[in-house]
Amino acid sequence: MRLADLMGARVLEPTGTEIGHVSDVRLVEQPTPDETGATVLRIEGLVVAAKRRTQLLAYDHRPVDGPWPLARLARRAARHARWAPWETIASHQLPERLGDAATIRLKCPATELSLLTDVHHQWASERARA
Amino acid sequence: MSPAQAAEPTRRTAGRGYSARFHLLDRQVVDPDGKPVCNVDDLDLAHDEHGRLCVTAILVGPAALAPRLQGLPARWLAAVTRRMSISRTEDPARLSMNHVTHIGAVLTAALPEGHDHVHALEDWMRDNVIGRLPGAGHASG
Numbered sequence: 001m002r003l004a005d006l007m008g009a010r011v012l013e014p015t016g017t018e019i020g021h022v023s024d025v026r027l028v029e030q031p032t033p034d035e036t037g038a039t040v041l042r043i044e045g046l047v048v049a050a051k052r053r054t055q056l057l058a059y060d061h062r063p064v065d066g067p068w069p070l071a072r073l074a075r076r077a078a079r080h081a082r083w084a085p086w087e088t089i090a091s092h093q094l095p096e097r098l099g100d101a102a103t104i105r106l107k108c109p110a111t112e113l114s115l116l117t118d119v120h121h122q123w124a125s126e127r128a129r130a
Numbered sequence: 131m132s133p134a135q136a137a138e139p140t141r142r143t144a145g146r147g148y149s150a151r152f153h154l155l156d157r158q159v160v161d162p163d164g165k166p167v168c169n170v171d172d173l174d175l176a177h178d179e180h181g182r183l184c185v186t187a188i189l190v191g192p193a194a195l196a197p198r199l200q201g202l203p204a205r206w207l208a209a210v211t212r213r214m215s216i217s218r219t220e221d222p223a224r225l226s227m228n229h230v231t232h233i234g235a236v237l238t239a240a241l242p243e244g245h246d247h248v249h250a251l252e253d254w255m256r257d258n259v260i261g262r263l264p265g266a267g268h269a270s271g
Contacts, residue, residue, distance in 0.1 A: 002189065003150055003173040004197040025150040027185065029142055039144050040178070041185040041227060086182060098197060099204030123147055 005094055009102035011048045014090065019110040021101065023049035023081065026123075043086055046104070047116055050080035063120040081116035088113065140234030148233060155198075159188065159225065159237045167225070167239060171195040174224060187224040188237075194222035 009022045024047040029039040064074040084106060093103040106113075148154055150173070159167045171194035174187040193215070196208040212220060225239060232238040260266055 001175045001183070002194075002197060003155070003175060003185075005175075007150070007155075007198065008200065024152070026147060027150060027154070028147045029144050030184075031144040038228075039142050041142075041148070042178070043175070043183040043185075044147070097205070098208055099199065099201045101200070126145065126147060 005102050009104045012105045013109050020048045020050045023047045045085040048082045048084050078116050082110055082113040083116050083119045084113050140232040142233055157237055159239050161241055185227050187226050190223040
């Protein structure tokens with residue numbers, strides 16, 4: 001499986017309703033069990049953009065605090081985006097032919113997912129601690 | 131943040147998070163001397179013992195890039211890549227993620243000896259076409 005199989009994939013609720021597409025994938029370094037200090041890059045979850053064509057202006061990985069016109073634009077672009085932790089992913093179906101979007105089905109409705117803007121600051125504090 | 135991490139803020143350490151689109155895809159990979167190696171065209175994923183997806187390798191070349199394009203351009207690039215391929219498989223060139231030591235503005239990879247040939251078609255063109263042109267030996271690059 002490749003990252004390209006996740007990026008741009010259609011995201012469906014358990015009922016089959018499409019809620020958007022995967023705009024980004026968040027990865028976090030995890031220590032390996034062998035205690036050598038080495039890490040593996042593990043997928044933590046998916047950023048789901050509400051609109052098919054929205055790319056969230058590449059500001060979907062951190063909060064934008066300024067300059068204010070850019071911050072307002074970024075908040076507006078990401079206001080409907082959701083954060084889907086990997087635990088909420090029920091299934092992933094590859095496309096039938098190259099170039100088509102894959103399909104991801106969630107275990108829960110979109111309303112149970114956190115808003116991306118709410119988890120941004122949590123990520124920023126985790127990054128500062130790391 | 132430990133002093134070691136402060137001294138090397140881009141070194142891969144547990145807890146650091148990345149955006150695939152912003153921090154990884156299309157970034158350049160360089161060796162420890164700063165010499166360009168390749169670009170990150172895609173990432174290979176595999177399930178770990180807990181069933182979570184982890185990155186195992188950087189995928190390089192048009193065969194890796196094609197699935198990232200949408201619709202007809204993806205199929206065209208894949209078809210051209212198949213016809214231009216000089217390897218026996220259709221799989222893209224790969225660079226193990228274990229070699230990547232730092233992730234910052236560029237990805238730094240400590241490559242083992244002899245592991246610097248990720249552009250097979252480019253190498254073949256240099257050796258068999260460009261290198262045989264009159265004056266090729268005087269090229270500055």
